[in-house]
Amino acid sequence: MNTIPTDAVTSGPVRSGPDHPAVSGPATEPGTEPGTAAGKAAETAAGSAAGTEQAGYLDEKLAQVRAMDFLQYRSPDLPTWCPGCGYFGIMDAFYKACRELNLAHENICAVSGIGCSGRTPIFINSYGFHTLHGRSIPVATGLKLAREDLTVFAMAGDGDALGIGGGHLPHAARKNIDITFILFDNSIYGLTKGQSSSTTPYEMKTNSHPVGNPDTPLNPVKLALAYGASFVARGYAGDPEGMKQLIKAGTLHRGFSFIQILTPCVTFDKTNRTWKALKEKVCSLNLHAPAPDNMENAMRAAENEPYGTGIFYQDKDRPSYQDILRRMQNV
Amino acid sequence: MKTSDKEINIVFEICGSAGEGTISAGEILSRFMSAQGFEIMSFDAYPAEIRGFGKCVAHTRVSSNPIYSPGKLADVLIALNDNHAISQLSALKKGGILLYDSQPAKPHEEDQSVVARADAATISYGVPLTMLAQKAAGNARGRNMVALGAVTALFHLDRDAFTNSIKDRYGKKKQIVIDSNVNSFLEGFDWTKENIDKADGISFQGVTPPQTKAEQKGEKLIINGNQLVAKAALDADLKFYAGYPITPATKIMEILSKELPKHGGTLLQTEDEISAIGAVIGAGYGGIRAMTGTSGPGFALMTEFTGLSVMAEVPAVIIDSQRGGPSTGIPTKTEQSDFNAAMFGGTGDCPRVVLAPTDTTSCYDATVLALYLAEKYQTLVVILLDFFLSNSIRNIDVPQKPAPKMLNANIAPDAADLDGYQRYKITDSGISPRTIPGTPGGMFFATGLEHDAYGRPNYTDKGHLAMTAKRFRKHASVLAEAPAPVISGMDAGGADSGMGSGMGSSVGSSKGIPDKDGTPKTLDIGVISWGSSAGAAHEAVMTAAGEGVSAAAFSSMMLSPFPEKQLAAFAGRCRKILIPELNYGGQFADFVTKIIKRPVERLNFITGRPMAAEDIVEKIREMI
Numbered sequence: 001m002n003t004i005p006t007d008a009v010t011s012g013p014v015r016s017g018p019d020h021p022a023v024s025g026p027a028t029e030p031g032t033e034p035g036t037a038a039g040k041a042a043e044t045a046a047g048s049a050a051g052t053e054q055a056g057y058l059d060e061k062l063a064q065v066r067a068m069d070f071l072q073y074r075s076p077d078l079p080t081w082c083p084g085c086g087y088f089g090i091m092d093a094f095y096k097a098c099r100e101l102n103l104a105h106e107n108i109c110a111v112s113g114i115g116c117s118g119r120t121p122i123f124i125n126s127y128g129f130h131t132l133h134g135r136s137i138p139v140a141t142g143l144k145l146a147r148e149d150l151t152v153f154a155m156a157g158d159g160d161a162l163g164i165g166g167g168h169l170p171h172a173a174r175k176n177i178d179i180t181f182i183l184f185d186n187s188i189y190g191l192t193k194g195q196s197s198s199t200t201p202y203e204m205k206t207n208s209h210p211v212g213n214p215d216t217p218l219n220p221v222k223l224a225l226a227y228g229a230s231f232v233a234r235g236y237a238g239d240p241e242g243m244k245q246l247i248k249a250g251t252l253h254r255g256f257s258f259i260q261i262l263t264p265c266v267t268f269d270k271t272n273r274t275w276k277a278l279k280e281k282v283c284s285l286n287l288h289a290p291a292p293d294n295m296e297n298a299m300r301a302a303e304n305e306p307y308g309t310g311i312f313y314q315d316k317d318r319p320s321y322q323d324i325l326r327r328m329q330n331v
Numbered sequence: 332m333k334t335s336d337k338e339i340n341i342v343f344e345i346c347g348s349a350g351e352g353t354i355s356a357g358e359i360l361s362r363f364m365s366a367q368g369f370e371i372m373s374f375d376a377y378p379a380e381i382r383g384f385g386k387c388v389a390h391t392r393v394s395s396n397p398i399y400s401p402g403k404l405a406d407v408l409i410a411l412n413d414n415h416a417i418s419q420l421s422a423l424k425k426g427g428i429l430l431y432d433s434q435p436a437k438p439h440e441e442d443q444s445v446v447a448r449a450d451a452a453t454i455s456y457g458v459p460l461t462m463l464a465q466k467a468a469g470n471a472r473g474r475n476m477v478a479l480g481a482v483t484a485l486f487h488l489d490r491d492a493f494t495n496s497i498k499d500r501y502g503k504k505k506q507i508v509i510d511s512n513v514n515s516f517l518e519g520f521d522w523t524k525e526n527i528d529k530a531d532g533i534s535f536q537g538v539t540p541p542q543t544k545a546e547q548k549g550e551k552l553i554i555n556g557n558q559l560v561a562k563a564a565l566d567a568d569l570k571f572y573a574g575y576p577i578t579p580a581t582k583i584m585e586i587l588s589k590e591l592p593k594h595g596g597t598l599l600q601t602e603d604e605i606s607a608i609g610a611v612i613g614a615g616y617g618g619i620r621a622m623t624g625t626s627g628p629g630f631a632l633m634t635e636f637t638g639l640s641v642m643a644e645v646p647a648v649i650i651d652s653q654r655g656g657p658s659t660g661i662p663t664k665t666e667q668s669d670f671n672a673a674m675f676g677g678t679g680d681c682p683r684v685v686l687a688p689t690d691t692t693s694c695y696d697a698t699v700l701a702l703y704l705a706e707k708y709q710t711l712v713v714i715l716l717d718f719f720l721s722n723s724i725r726n727i728d729v730p731q732k733p734a735p736k737m738l739n740a741n742i743a744p745d746a747a748d749l750d751g752y753q754r755y756k757i758t759d760s761g762i763s764p765r766t767i768p769g770t771p772g773g774m775f776f777a778t779g780l781e782h783d784a785y786g787r788p789n790y791t792d793k794g795h796l797a798m799t800a801k802r803f804r805k806h807a808s809v810l811a812e813a814p815a816p817v818i819s820g821m822d823a824g825g826a827d828s829g830m831g832s833g834m835g836s837s838v839g840s841s842k843g844i845p846d847k848d849g850t851p852k853t854l855d856i857g858v859i860s861w862g863s864s865a866g867a868a869h870e871a872v873m874t875a876a877g878e879g880v881s882a883a884a885f886s887s888m889m890l891s892p893f894p895e896k897q898l899a900a901f902a903g904r905c906r907k908i909l910i911p912e913l914n915y916g917g918q919f920a921d922f923v924t925k926i927i928k929r930p931v932e933r934l935n936f937i938t939g940r941p942m943a944a945e946d947i948v949e950k951i952r953e954m955i
């Protein structure tokens with residue numbers, strides 16, 4: 001169960017069998033027909049490939065991933081995301097970051113909220129806690145304060161973190177809780193099938209706003225900066241290498257690390273944050289001054305570079321919450 | 332506890348407006364009485380607003396016998412403010428004593444003075460509080476101390492010992508503060524001795540307090556429920572407390588913010604109660620003992636997380652100190668109206684543990700038990716306090732520290748369990764061996780989704796049934812080791828069968844064969860109560876027994892799971908059943924009715940005052 005052989009990816013869905021029928025298709029809430037990508041558990045660990053049926057392609061891909069040994073961080077459970085979902089790429093980068101940081105599985109704890117993104121910890125070979133919609137940050141905070149020895153990740157969708165759970169982010173950031181927060185930002189509600197979220201662009205048509213979203217979207221990086229996060233970065237789901245570097249840097253950062261990942265919801269967003277659009281727009285951050293602790297530059301970039309990826313801001317000297325408590329309490 | 336030959340049982344009330352030192356005068360009086368060896372039970376009523384001139388009442392019952400309830404009516408009313416005291420006259424006994432300021436700074440209109448409004452039977456003593464305070468300290472601030480001096484002289488209390496109590500209270504302040512308080516006290520004492528002709532019969536002279544001073548040194552705690560909860564939590568190895576300020580639970584957080592770091596723990600003030608319970612669940616998942624405290628509005632916010640604690644099987648303890656509700660309600664009044672919310676609040680089939688301490692001492696036991704049960708059964712435990720229990724002050728024996736088995740309750744998997752580890756293994760007890768993060772080979776995924784034995788999401792009907800049944804099986808296991816309900820009253824021979832952990836044991840009397848709990852085998856009236864009303868119920872059945880009514884009281888600290896068998900057995904012995912509680916329609920009465928399947932008499936108050944034994948007695952008389 002716990003040490004996952006690198007060939008786990010070939011061992012088939014663990015959940016199949018009479019007692020555990022495989023949950024198939026997008027992990028949407030029951031009720032309406034799942035989206036276009038129904039019925040297939042995605043078999044690929046790379047982000048950019050759509051769910052192709054070609055056996056040749058799969059074999060080739062499997063040979064590739066087996067050659068790298070980051071798959072030990074993958075659980076035997078196969079992701080239930082739609083083929084082509086950007087989340088595969090995020091996971092790929094996550095596994096690789098863990099591998100390169102050489103994190104002990106049992107010391108990793110991934111805490112998530114509810115949403116397609118909320119499923120993430122199931123697919124990680126570590127301790128995982130799938131909590132409530134919007135609440136990954138409080139739970140991760142309590143866990144980190146209880147167990148400083150653990151490497152704690154909090155994961156959330158844009159609806160999760162900025163909508164329902166929007167009240168928690170400022171406080172984990174300003175307290176500088178030493179966790180790494182990964183925002184799976186697809187600018188739409190995925191699991192509930194395509195309603196507007198807090199980052200859906202103005203006027204975009206969604207299932208909850210068929211004639212256009214009347215709300216102005218939030219700017220997550222700007223918020224994180226304003227809330228006082230000591231590490232703020234943005235990655236792109238089509239750039240596993242870049243995301244890996246950010247996740248590694250965020251994990252090594254002692255304090256609250258905020259990483260927004262631009263990612264497409266291939267099923268419920270056909271117009272805005274598509275692979276095609278992202279591929280065209282995403283670029284490296286063009287910060288004018290190289291020093292990452294320049295808040296003014298970071299704010300300007302947050303405003304002007306909505307598709308810029310990289311580290312916006314990092315304050316390496318700011319003590320983490322627990323460091324502050326120790327200092328104040330002289331223990 | 333030996334009672335003295337001459338007995339004392341007096342309720343004092345000091346009434347003033349905010350800022351007049353009403354509450355501190357009450358506190359000094361209580362501490363003095365406790366130091367003298369008397370039993371005390373005190374509580375304060377004050378406005379929710381910090382400033383302004385709201386009415387404050389410091390209520391203290393003093394007795395040479397055990398006290399179970401605060402006493403409904405006052406024997407002595409000390410009026411620091413006529414305006415407010417007029418509205419407090421209704422709580423003064425007929426023929427009670429009124430002590431008032433005979434020369435207030437601003438003279439009252441004739442009919443606006445408390446003495447003019449008092450009942451003709453009232454024994455009134457006018458003392459120039461303002462004038463004497465001015466004389467002692469140059470300002471009127473010491474009026475409350477002048478009043479205490481007058482009380483000391485009137486009722487023959489020990490002047491020097493009282494002076495020491497004042498010095499203790501202000502010991503950390505500047506000398507001038509101590510001096511002006513003591514001098515005001517002495518002015519009041521001397522003036523009263525000289526000028527008042529005593530017309531009442533209350534005197535502490537010749538009363539032997541139940542405990543000698545030597546006995547109680549270091550062995551008695553003067554403490555309220557909130558302080559005791561905090562103390563118990565520390566003794567029970569609490570390592571994490573998260574909270575958001577709310578009356579009446581804030582004090583628990585404030586105490587722990589000082590004490591937890593000294594015990595290697597962490598206190599987190601969160602942005603809201605959702606976050607507080609979330610952090611507690613995170614810490615519980617991490618394997619340490621964690622708790623949060625709140626009141627109605629915050630408990631409402633915590634509801635979604637209570638389901639997660641039960642579903643993902645993560646230990647969590649929530650204290651809900653009830654106040655008037657619903658919504659923001661009445662922040663500084665006591666009520667027992669969160670019973671349904673604690674027992675049934677939230678969605679789904681969600682078995683949780685609910686404990687309600689019945690008196691100050693049991694706040695300690697309930698806290699220790701809650702942390703133990705939450706850890707062992709990997710579930711949510713709610714402790715229902717109320718404003719009265721949180722704030723009322725008692726002098727109690729120093730509680731015994733928890734036994735080691737109470738401090739280390741997690742059932743960890745053994746090597747065999749870890750082979751293909753099933754975190755949510757289906758077991759008879761309902762408990763699945765639990766690893767904590769950091770344990771190699773014990774990794775698992777916790778979720779609020781229904782799941783299989785490995786923790787993986789699983790929505791099959793069979794799976795959901797098996798997991799739900801497993802979670803409910805914990806109830807039977809909890810009940811098997813939970814403290815038994817308390818049945819108390821007068822045994823058939825006329826002796827107090829006692830309350831508290833030691834159940835009635837005075838078996839075998841000439842007047843009839845009592846039940847094994849010591850109370851009569853068949854009862855005219857059974858009073859079934861919970862939480863802070865239990866003391867009044869016990870006292871009421873004692874009084875009723877004295878009047879020849881065979882009555883006994885039943886209460887259980889365990890509300891969920893509830894000792895239904897014992898309840899049914901007790902109810903079976905009773906001709907009539909009375910359920911007193913501090914809510915509008917009888918939330919607990921509804922619950923009991925469902926178990927015993929017969930109608931009950933209800934006695935409900937939402938006056939914001941604690942349950943009074945006197946009211947229960949009156950109801951019993953009606954029912955006979």
Ligand SMILES: Cc1ncc(C[n+]2csc(CCOP(=O)(O)OP(=O)(O)O)c2C)c(N)n1
Pocket residue numbers: 114115116117118133156157158159160161184186188189190191192197
């Ligand atoms: C309290 C609560 N309200 C609503 C829901 C239904 N719900 C589940 S996921 C979700 C939104 C998901 O969107 P997002 O957070 O952006 O994550 P994604 O699915 O896109 O990864 C909602 C509204 C819920 N689970 N809990």
Ligand code: SF4
Pocket residue numbers: 026027080081082084085086087116186190191264265266267268
């Ligand atoms: S986020 Fe969109 S594409 Fe990804 S799994 Fe959910 S619905 Fe499918």
